[in-house]
Amino acid sequence: MSIAPTSTGYADVNGLHLYYETYGSGAPLVLLHGGMLTIDLNFASLIPALAQTHTVIGVEMQGHGRTANIDREITYANLATDIVALLDHLGIERAAVLGHSMGGGVALEMAVNHADRVSAIVPISASVSKDGMHPDLLDPSTFETSSIMPTAQDFADFKGAYERLSPHPEQFDAFLMSLSGMDADFAGWTDEQLAGISCPVLIVQGDNDFTTVAHAGVMLAKIPNSTLAVIPGTTHMQVTRRDTILLPVLERFFAAHPGV
Template identity: 40%
Template structure:
């Protein structure tokens, strides 16, 4: 195991957390943040906040904007302001944006239950029922991408369209060195970082921080493979990753081909699903390059995805 790979991976996570924390105002323990898009100067406040009691969990959520419902699912160790603080204002103008903090993250307290993709998907399903939303578009990033896949597998009737950014549907979807690094990630490497600061800011006991990190990482330390299930997902799918991501290109391509890709659209018509590989973009950089993927995702969510006829 290359210690420099681990160190580089952690440094970029912490850098992302620092940038996110600097851009988002500090708030009291249970008060929703007013998010700001620094690129356009827009600020938005939530129209609804609260806790949904689902599956023995009090799941914290916020709702912004109006329009078609769009659920955003954050990555490992993140919370709403850290992952979505600069992104919510850019989507809330055209969508009803629903953001939640997964088990043990942010303002959602942990419970005596494993942290797993299936359970978190069931929690999101319960949140939509709590909000009386029949179906929504679901966008997941990294860990949230796995939750998004499981939402479409376990609760297909609640998913209109699916967006997965830098997420995998099998444990070997990561590059081998990335997958091997997961076992070395503990709470010690985050000591003094914004990730630990955010953990404490929401009232969590830092004495349990290492247990929290280990519990989150446990979801990726157990082999999983949903290849068969994701290929049968009926919802149109947008797959996004960076050209320097932790996700293997072949992993994304295999699913895209199963969803109708891999053919010349001028001859055979366009598939209802889409694939994008962003240039100069790492796994963590996916959130930093939102200016590239937000227009693509918005077009995907808003477009008529009827298969286009051949051009000639």
């Protein structure tokens, strides 16, 4: 089931013409997609249920979906400042932030360096350091055969959405290169920074994800007030599509933290 957004719009923040959509009503919940994804590709199956209890704000970050790229490095720090500016634009003091992959990194960055703007975070398929990445991600010879990698259909969906929605559809290959540079420069967060996260945290990942289950356990140990949910039989691209498993996990988390 899909639902139409309550509203759509653009916020002019930090040099970006940032696209967003809203759904439902209740406490604000920001959804942040993964690299090369869009609101719809990442969260279509989750939004109808989440919008029953929250004001859901889907965002298409720099260079993704309807938001044009700009001449600025794509980093978790930069993307987090965009989301803070969007909250300012919408008049929202604090929000829960649920992010997948790249979006999960932005959620963590917000909890570390913009703690006063988040009521809770749900980093999905995210890592806090390079050593959390699945070994197949570091070995190009496995990219076409590894069970953790996106499928040919996933890549077709990425490209199709980019060409359909982007203000600059001809820049797809160049944009892929800029995102790969983001991964190469990822430094993660220190133990001290992670220990300083003060909001409730729900860590979610698939058992065959880009992040190893062992690393998710490390995150659980290092981040206070955190809970871990591992979705069985699930790859990186499938985590947010396992709605029959993921939605009850999210519902229990939000119920345990009233007002979030």
